[in-house]
Amino acid sequence: QVQLVESGGGSVQAGGSLRLSCVASGYIYSGSCMAWFRQGPGKEHEGVASINRLGSTTYADSVKGRFTISRENAKRTLYLEMNSLKPEDTAMYYCATDPSILCTSATLGRHQYTYWGQGTQVTVSS
Numbered sequence: 001q002v003q004l005v006e007s008g009g010g011s012v013q014a015g016g017s018l019r020l021s022c023v024a025s026g027y028i029y030s031g032s033c034m035a036w037f038r039q040g041p042g043k044e045h046e047g048v049a050s051i052n053r054l055g056s057t058t059y060a061d062s063v064k065g066r067f068t069i070s071r072e073n074a075k076r077t078l079y080l081e082m083n084s085l086k087p088e089d090t091a092m093y094y095c096a097t098d099p100s101i102l103c104t105s106a107t108l109g110r111h112q113y114t115y116w117g118q119g120t121q122v123t124v125s126s
Helices: none
Strands: 003-007 010-013 018-025 033-039 046-051 057-059 067-072 077-082 091-098 120-125
Touching: 003 091, 018 033, 018 091, 018 120, 033 067, 033 077, 046 067, 046 077, 057 067, 077 091
Parallel strands: 010 120
Antiparallel strands: 003 018, 018 077, 033 046, 033 091, 046 057, 067 077, 091 120
């Protein structure tokens, strides 16, 4: 079955960096679209970044220039490099997949994504 396992969360001070990873299994990873979402305390679920099977990326305005999404198909792994972290980035971060075999359109809409990981907590202190 499809599994997504996130790691790399933690507690950092504002201005710091973290790299999240998400290892996928149970489907054809190389053809899929992938995305990172987050939900902070008292906030709505938010699409952070997405990437299609060809490496084309989309970012939320709130993270542009600070976060970088990437994928390594040989390792079936999705990454989110987060720099210049702010307290408002504090959230549970989830990776998600649209496991379509030839997925070319990776949006930030949660309804596109069928499978989700359990999440990894990121806490940024001021």
